[in-house]
Amino acid sequence: MAATGTPPGGRRGELGAYARAGFQSLSTARDGIAELASLLGDADRASLLEGLAVAADPDSALSLLLRLAETHADQLSGLDAFAWRRLCIVVGASPALGSFLLRHPDLIAGLTARDGWLPSGEEAREQLLGAVTGDNGGLAGEEGWNALRVKYRELLTAVSLYDLLSAGSHEDLPDARPAFEVVAAALSGLADAALEAAIVVGRATLLAGDSTAQVTEESLEELRFSIIAMGKCGAEELNVVSDVDVMFIAEGDERAATALAREVMRAIHHPSLELPLWQVDANLRPEGRQGPLVRTLESMMRYYDRWAKAWEFQALIKARPCAGDIALGDEFVALTRPLVWASANREDFVGSVQRMRERVTEHISTDELPYQIKLGPGGLRDIEFSVQLLQLVHGQHDEHLQLRGTLPALRALVEDGYVARHDGERLSEDYRTLRVLEHRLQLRELRRTALMPRDEEGLRVLARASGLARSASELQELWERVRRDVRELHLKIFYAPLLSAVAALPDEEFVLGSAEARARLSSIGFMDPDGASRHLAALASGPSRSAKILRNLTPVLLQWLAEGTDPDFGLLAFRKVSEANRNSSWYLRLLRDGSLAAERLTKLLANSKFAAGLLESHPEGVAWLERDALLVPPDPAALLSEMRSLVSRRSSSRSAAERLRGVHRREILRLAMGRVVGVLDEEGVARGLDGAHTALLDALLIAIRAHYSGEADPPEIALIGMGRFGGGELGFASDIDLVAVARGGATSSGPVSPAARMITELRALVSDPRFPVDLDFDLRPEGKNGPLVRSLESYRSYYERWSVTWEAQALLRARHAAGDTSLSAEFFVMADPIRYPAVFGEDQLREVRRIKARVEGERLPQGQDPGMHLKLGPGGISDVEWLVQLLQLQHGAEHPELRTVSTIEALTAAAELEFITPEDAETLEEAWRFASTLRSAMRLWNGRVSDTLPRDWRDLAGIAGVLGYQGGSTTELVERWHSVSRRARAVFEREFFGYREDELFPEVQA
Structure with missing residues (x-):
């Protein structure tokens, strides 16, 4: 580089140039470049600055280049502007690769001389095998490990440079996303080649006796050994740094196969002079860590035929042979493929897949969720899960979907009509965006991570490295927008094909069944897909406005129903409620415009048969779900006033009771809905139940007295609440315990007293065929053998002469419930000395x-x-x-x-x-x-x-x-x-x- 003076513009202009180049510490940068220029033989500082301006993190890049110049100035001084710019791009995005070049400066000239070189899988395999092959065969032990790792990182630097150049500088921001697939495929090919080279090193190590395992040369020569790539490597969409999931299959000496597999893993990730590459993870093998590391093909198939769980077949979607005996690996894949695509028919397939996904997300801390590119809501897992589940559901009928990669599978889903084209394109773009961000984060320190930076500086560097944004705030906006978009599409695209099937087929065909529609319903958790299909057809078929609205709403409604415990029952109940409200314009408007009400309704119907049953008799109760205040029970006095008003307008106690029971059911429904959707707690429910029950009993007593047909005036009656009813601590499973007190007409002479007839009528009128209400009088004196109602004098006589301790104990929760309040007050004057004995x-x-x-x-x-x-x-x-x-x-x-x-x-x-x-x-x-x-x-x-x-x-x-x-x-x-x-x-x-x-x-x- 030619010598020159200070960049033009004076001291202040010079610092401005460093700011425009992206430096954060301007004075340090100025002094550092001056020192760097001196170390490189008084190089052109303007050229140095121009190269560093394209670095994602110019400050860290300058620091590393200074270290490099102090020990290997000769490797840098010969670089032209073209090569210098590429070196700055690499070390500015990846201090870890910069440290690698610091250890191996002789590689710098060759890596920076090319204008973007992406080694093919064959080229990577050839170079890595060449690196680990010596004069007498493969290099053994640590010599082989280090040779393999140095060559791998050299090729990784080339791939990374190609990827970074696709993003360009931070000024013109070319898009890095179109290059993602070829870069991910190159990384996968590089991993394949590393595993192939590791086999060579492993064999050499075993033959040299450098391993604790004792195997013979003959057993190794006769051994057929294959490595099956799983996960992202199997799908050929590997990350910059990721666990590489594998399974080992062999035919031959079992001890030799296991020893070789262990040596392969050691060659890749055992500590040595050159740092490990990544973790070779064999835990997806049959029986996981508890199972043998290597199995024969026969043993593999025996396991998958008899013992494998649904998630293990899901994992096999991406399986492919990547190293060793490819023919043996191909045979394994061919044998397991039919099992993979038939796995959706297994019992509880969806449940097992959902539980597996939940187990993954359960380990994420709440603090990390908003920053998780991979596992958080709107992250990569949402996309991969949606695509993979759609593949499993429909792949058994459609061979075009039997693909390993996420993006190829998504394209096939679009082409075959399972996903709308616009939605598929958006999801593909979002997937590439998230993967580019993930790659740049991992590239920085060459470690596995999927967490967005939380600080502005980290976001700024990531924005420059990815080329996806010009500033930290712009990148944050992009991240939030993509997360929302992915979450929305995750909910939408999974159900769109089902909607198309429902809308396109007449009822008769739908009852006979679309295989795809039934498979989709089964896959999301419906136990009776045929029944669910009929309900959907009834709801969403036809040209009516309501059918069109329901067709648009059904994707999200199905998602919410599927999240409940019994989606089949929920869908049936939803159909009944919708049919009952068919002529109510507010109903569809509420579902369409009030997402809170719609979500609450599906949660209610799929989780509570009790509430769903009550809602059938009062379907207009759906309107309460829109506002919390409508789910809170009314004031007890207002409710009692409403019920008394109903009694006054009825010609008989029976007709009054029918209306009163309807109001009572309405209030129990309100309480059940409020509890299930989380508006009410148990105390709120207890207050509401108490108000509803006491108002019903009081109003029924008024109705019975108003229509009393005896010769004399009806006796005064007080109902005393006992047990949990008396304590005001009712739940939905509680009995209504009572004792009855009468003044006049309550003597036990004669067949049945007038008071007893009134209580018998009360029990008959309170009985509701739609909602059983049982009045329990078993806590009365003498229990079931005693008279149903007594006078106050009879109670006093009994308690003074015959009562036992448990009856005094029962009185501890006695309080006025309904009827004559003065009579109740007299009862408690008599009862207090008994329940609170001196x-x-x-x-x-x-x-x-x-x-x-x-x-x-x-x-x-x-x-x-x-x-x-x-x-x-x-x-x-x-x-x-x-x-x-x-x-x-x-x-x-x-x-x-x-x-x-x-x-x-x-x-x-x-x-x-x-x-x-x-x-x-x-x-x-x-x-x-x-x-x-x-x-x-x-x-x-x-x-x-x-x-x-x-x-x-x-x-x-x-x-x-x-x-x-x-x-x-x-x-x-x-x-x-x-x-x-x-x-x-x-x-x-x-x-x-x-x-x-x-x-x-x-x-x-x-």
Whole structure:
């Protein structure tokens, strides 16, 4: 380079030139270039600066070039402007490759003399094999490893330079994306060649005796050994730095094959003088790390025929022989291909694929998700997953889709009509964008990474290296736009072919079935694709405006339904709701314009049979999903006023009851919807249920009195809430426990008293065929054997003469529910001394403990695991309530704070009064609340009442879906219950029965 003076423009102009070149530390850059020019024989500083201006990171490039000039100035001083520019491009984008050239400066001239050279697979193989072949055959041990790695990195530098030149300088920004496929293929060919060379080194190492394995020359000569490339290498779309997934197949001496495979891996990634290249990962082999490293072809096929899981066939999509005995590898691929394309027919195919994907994403920290190019939402995984699943679903019928690479497969999906052309082109472009960013990030330090930089400087360097943006902010905007685009297309393209099939075929043909449509439905999780096809045809076929709107909406609706626990039921329920609202213009407008309402509706229908059933009788309830406020229960007084108004306009108690039950169902539906979509918590549900039940009972009593046909006036009646109803702690699975008190007409003389007839009529009128409501009067004196209703005097006489401790205990949660409030007040004046006794002695304490033990022994269902019983099992609802009620019986008379019908309020008061520690109170409350939540969730999921946590995976998944747990959280659900119940039981046994810690856990004391 010719000598020259300082760049023109003066001192200030000179610093401006460094700023325009992209330097961040201007003074340091000026001094560094001056020093570099001096080291290179007073070289032209303007030319040096011009070359560094094209570097992605001029500051780090200058630093590295200074180090190079200090020790190898002769290698740099002879470079012309053409070569200098290329050297700056390489070291500016990859300090790691710069360090490699620092170790091997003799390679600089040859690498920078070409104007972009992309070695073919054959050229790479020839050069790498030449590097590891000595005078007497292959180079053994570390000599071979280092020769292989130096030549590989030399070729990698050539490929990287070609790739970087496709992006051009940061000024004119030519697009690097069109070159992605040829660059990725070259990287794959380079990996193939490295593995081929590693086989040569491995054989030489074994023959030289440099390995711990003892094998004979004869066994190696007779050995057929093939390496199967998997993953991105198999698809010929490898990253700059990535694990190279492989499987080893051999025919011959098993020990020799295993030893050779180990030596191949050591040659690539074992520590040595020259740094490892990448990890050779053989964990995709049958049985993973637990399985043998090498298998015969027969052993491979036996495994895939009998034991392989769906994800293992999915992995085989990209399998191809890449090194060693190619014919043996081809035979393996040919034998496994039919299994791959038939794998979509396997039981639970989609479920297994989805669970595999979830397991991958579960390991990503929340902090990393917004920066994940590969695994985050809108990242490469979304594209690859969509393409691969479409291939598996349709590839069994369409051989054109049986391709390894993502982009070739996407092009085939477009050409064969599975993906709209515009969508496919956008997705291809986004895929290239993400891959170029990933390559540039990995190239910098030659390490595996897929995380976007979080700092502005990192983004600035990446923008310059990729040629995709002019600044950090512009690159950030591009990244966000691509992520949104990929996420949108991921949702859309996967369902578009199904929509086309639905729209194009008349109902008769669709019922008979399009194989592609059925396969698509099955692949996304529908268990009955034929039934789902019929529902879709009914919804979306025809020229009507509503059918057209539903056709446009169905892709996303199907996606949301498929994310629920039972998409088949959800789609059927959606069809029923849509047909019921067919003539309501607001319905389709709500779905089309209110994405929140549409998503909530699909979540509701696919996760709650209970709510879906109620929605059938009140389909206009869909409108509530648009606003949270509409899912909150109304004020109890307003609801009672509405129901009383209905009674006043009806000619009979029966007609009034029918309308009242409809309003009651409406409010239960509102509560169920609010709970499933997450607007209401359990406490909000309890308040809403209490308001709905008490309003219904009160209004029904008014209707019965208004249409009473007896000779005298109807007796006054008060309904006293008991149990969880009395405590205001209802869930969807709770009974409505009551006792009835009457004033007048309640004597037991005669066949049936007027009051008893009124209560019998109440039970008949409350019965709803669409929504069972059962009034339980079994907590009355003498239980089922006692009269259904008593006068206040009869209650007083009974409690004074005959009542036992458990009846006093039952009164602890008694409160007014409906009817005559003054009569209820008189009842509580009589009941308070009984439920809050002035003296509660040892005899009563023993009696309570005896009854609790008897309940545990007699009422738990035979043959069931007590640990799964939420109510009566160890640490369940009963344990918590009995302990709290015991404290109320013992101390309620003295401490008014304990005189509450609420279990949680009483537990809090007991802790404040130091009858129990705050820590124990927290443990008990957690168990009680979680058990109550699980019982409600079971009812919401399948519409059935159960006190036992199910063992069936689908039911557990349904409960998890209602509670908003992430998919696959069934184990977490059960484990949490066992954990909280175990701790609650320990507290209960210590505080209720008086057991000491060493009696509860003797092994701990030991």
